[in-house]
Amino acid sequence: MILVCARADADWTTRGSSFDRTCAKCGWHVMVAVSSQRFLKKRPETPILCEQCWLALGGLGPEDEVRLPDKPEAVAEEIRGAVPNNWSKRN
Numbered sequence: 001m002i003l004v005c006a007r008a009d010a011d012w013t014t015r016g017s018s019f020d021r022t023c024a025k026c027g028w029h030v031m032v033a034v035s036s037q038r039f040l041k042k043r044p045e046t047p048i049l050c051e052q053c054w055l056a057l058g059g060l061g062p063e064d065e066v067r068l069p070d071k072p073e074a075v076a077e078e079i080r081g082a083v084p085n086n087w088s089k090r091n
Ligand SMILES: [Zn+2]
Pocket: 023, 024, 025, 026, 027, 028, 049, 050, 051, 052, 053, 054
C-alpha cells in the first residue's frame, strides 16, 4: 500500500495539512491532509509518493485498488474546505 499525496506547492490545500513529509522517490515535500495524517498514525510504515512520481510509475494499474485515507464524508468535508496554499510563499 502506498499513500499518494499532492506536492506541497500545489495551489490548494486543506485546513490542518502538514508539510513536513517528503516523497519517497523524489524527496519533494508533500501535503498530508488531516485524514491522511490519521491514516499514517495507524500505518506509519506506509510509503508516501507525490502524485507526479506516482503518475511516472504508471499511476493506477489494473490490479490496484483505490482507497480513501478516511471515511468518504471526512475526505469530502476536507475537500469542500480547501483553501489557497501559501506553502511555496513561506519564508
Ligand atoms: Zn515524488
